[in-house]
Amino acid sequence: MGHRVAEASPTKRTTIYDLAKIAGTSASAVSAVLNGNWKKRRISEKLAERIQKLAVEQGYSVNMQASALRRERSRIIGMIVPKYDNRYFGSIAERFEIMARDRGLFPIITCTQRDPELEVQAARAMLSYQVETIIATGATDPDRISEICTAAGVRSFNLDLPGSRAPSVISDNFEGARRLTEEVLRRNMRRFGATEPLIFVGGRGSDNNTTERIRGFRAAHEAMGIAVRDDCILPCGYAAEKAEQALQRLYDVAPDHPRGMFVNSTISLEGVLRWIKTSQPDLLQTAAIGCFDWDPVAQLLSDNILMVRQDVPTMLDQLWSLVAADQIAPVLIKVPPISAGLV
Amino acid sequence: MGHRVAEASPTKRTTIYDLAKIAGTSASAVSAVLNGNWKKRRISEKLAERIQKLAVEQGYSVNMQASALRRERSRIIGMIVPKYDNRYFGSIAERFEIMARDRGLFPIITCTQRDPELEVQAARAMLSYQVETIIATGATDPDRISEICTAAGVRSFNLDLPGSRAPSVISDNFEGARRLTEEVLRRNMRRFGATEPLIFVGGRGSDNNTTERIRGFRAAHEAMGIAVRDDCILPCGYAAEKAEQALQRLYDVAPDHPRGMFVNSTISLEGVLRWIKTSQPDLLQTAAIGCFDWDPVAQLLSDNILMVRQDVPTMLDQLWSLVAADQIAPVLIKVPPISAGLV
DNA sequence: CATCAATGCTTCATCGATGACGCATTCTTG
């Protein structure tokens, strides 16, 4: 029994064996008391109180590693996000953590820099630490992550970008983009008398969100009888510099390009605004820009920037309901974004 | 030995016992091979290769909970951050994760909403999961966290906001604020001919960063012979709305308030800009604003917004050198911020 | 060829927590 000599080292953590020795009971009783199972285990209220008091005095806290090992249940839920450089993923992370804690889970979030290799590594690391669930947010290769999880017997879910091997919650990108495009085109027409198409900037041609948004972008143009200019569709990646360079390149080869734009994220918007500032400083006085993403400061920059805000609270509610329902089969839930800036 | 029957459940994880059985060796040998200790343990190259191949085939991955329990070493490093709603903490989190992984550690970051109670809860949760180190970033009550860690025999460090019970790495707030204030005052003088003092908005009067910045703010005024208006020092908290309300209140009681400002974070700047937009739309044409924080979009809003960028790479380098040196005694390292927007 | 060393692996206790099982007591009930 005496697994431990009294006061071995001052930094040694207190265990249930220490408490048991002090209380003159068994580790089993201490365990039962401290994990709340003592009524079922028919431990007397007197002993329970004594042990609880002792635990507080001694600053005891469970070793979750040991507990998880024994219970085969870690209570850890992992989330993978691409970046922390924008409000969207930031609010997803913050809210996810709160919701996880409310549910008695321990959230661990990791940021994988939009790098598919890192995503895989991060997922493997999480699995090693025995996560029970992984949420892949905006993953470059969601199906790869699902596969790895499935092989380890761990549930996975996709958020923001859909996959085919796990349930997914995403924004309604087509409809959101269609309405945003329509609104921008309409404003450019009304306010500036322009009937040009828009430029599409940012995102990756390979990801579902971007292709859906381009589809919505095209649909809105078509509905208004405006021909899309294919050379003005620039899914150049998410980095700000990429957007800046893409616009510069477009300008070099086609100085007659349209002025209005559809920008695919705030981080791309950053590059777009930089390009505007250096190359077309008066652009925002003559054309509106739509952004499929939301940033409060960008919102203040000009009335001619229209922003669509993805509905993070609803998306996470939906996600958690899938988690709670232990949904395994791949479903696709589309959440309409909030058209905050739209009239 | 036979801890497990073959193929109990398809979701059951492969263990070293499974591999040992298949390979016809002992779990001990498997363990040694897979954790790289096999040379020391005099395992033949042949067996090692066979086991490694098998591990890959079977999709084996260590159970870090079990490993950590046995080794008494989790390789987990925890970080607590207040919010994910700004570039500063976002870049700290991103970079911290990368650096932790480079060092073979498993980073877990959690966001505590500037709530001291949540900070404590989060620290306790991390300790339960056996973190080896906790970095308290921008903590409301850093010493409380240090105490809890010390009691558990775990190292702690402070970042961004200093504490008295653990080593701290922070920005040189006094000097940074002094120079920013000086620059804003000078610009207001040169460009707008104004010799008014500035308004100080945002932050908490109770935190070290804010008091140091106010000290630098005062020092710069004094050096230029400008009297600070005490009613214009508004450490109203970090939330955007708080800044907006504080300015509104100031305007109500003192409509003669100065126009130039020192804003204590980008999130406060958001509120300031909102107030400007609704109440003083031409303010930025007649006064400059300094912001002790950096945001690329705000930077584009006006040339009259001067921003100081905290030097996250250097701060984290310093932090990791303390971690590597196993520094326990409280020291205070001040890193000069980068005056990006300053001329 | 006996002795000792080197090689290659297995055995087993352990990390801390958990809970099925079982053993004493005390309490009911006929």
Place this chain on the structure above:
DNA sequence: CAAGAATGCGTCATCGATGAAGCATTGATG
């Protein structure tokens, strides 16, 4: 008052990984 039920708690195997100690073999040495 005996038999069974209820109460209260301890024993022990277990979760998966680890490494000190030990046990066979094979190789080297005089």
